[in-house]
Amino acid sequence: MIFVYKIISPFFCCEVRFVSLQPHNSNKLLFCMTFSIRPATTADFPSVLAIIKELALFEKAPEKVTNSVQQMIEEQDCFQCFVAETEQKKIVGISLFYFAYYTWVGKSLYLDDLYVLEEYRKQGIASALLRKVFEVAHEENCKRVRWQVLNWNINAIQLYEKCGATIDNEWSNCDFDRKGIVEFKIG
DSSP: OEEEEEEEETTTEEEEEEEEEOTTTOOOEEEEEEEEEEEOOGGGHHHHHHHHHHHHHHTTOGGGOOOOHHHHHHTGGGOEEEEEEETTOOEEEEEEEEEEEETTTEEEEEEEEEEEOGGGOSSSHHHHHHHHHHHHHHHTTOSEEEOOOOTTOHHHHHHHHHHTOOOOOSOOOOOOOHHHHHTOOOO
């Protein structure tokens, strides 16, 4: 395998060419794919939402996605997103994130979704998307980057550990949906 990583613009776009050679020193190409990583636009939101829904299906929780393209448009100031796009202009992966403030360390970046369509995995796309997120975190002087991974998603865990992430098995999530927020009572 040969990876060529070329930065097109220092902050927002990159191009990655992936070349896979047949085993046993054959010079025959199996495939060569070029993709770019760029900031999502509102025109990308239908594709981004479709990928979010595929991620929810992968995570065995498709019924939990209540977001819509219209809601994303209305709330676009709340998040940022990079898309991985093929030469044919097909969006095949996303990294969606927002800034948070953690009292122990300060300004941080929370990576909400990192997902690549199944048929495009193992080609460096997730790594390229993750790299762009870390460039933003560095540029924005974030003190932490945080995200979640399901404990059964071994491929993702291996990628994150390979990058040097600390996987914390001690903390549990506490969530309220919209109805729970409206009906919240204590005591």
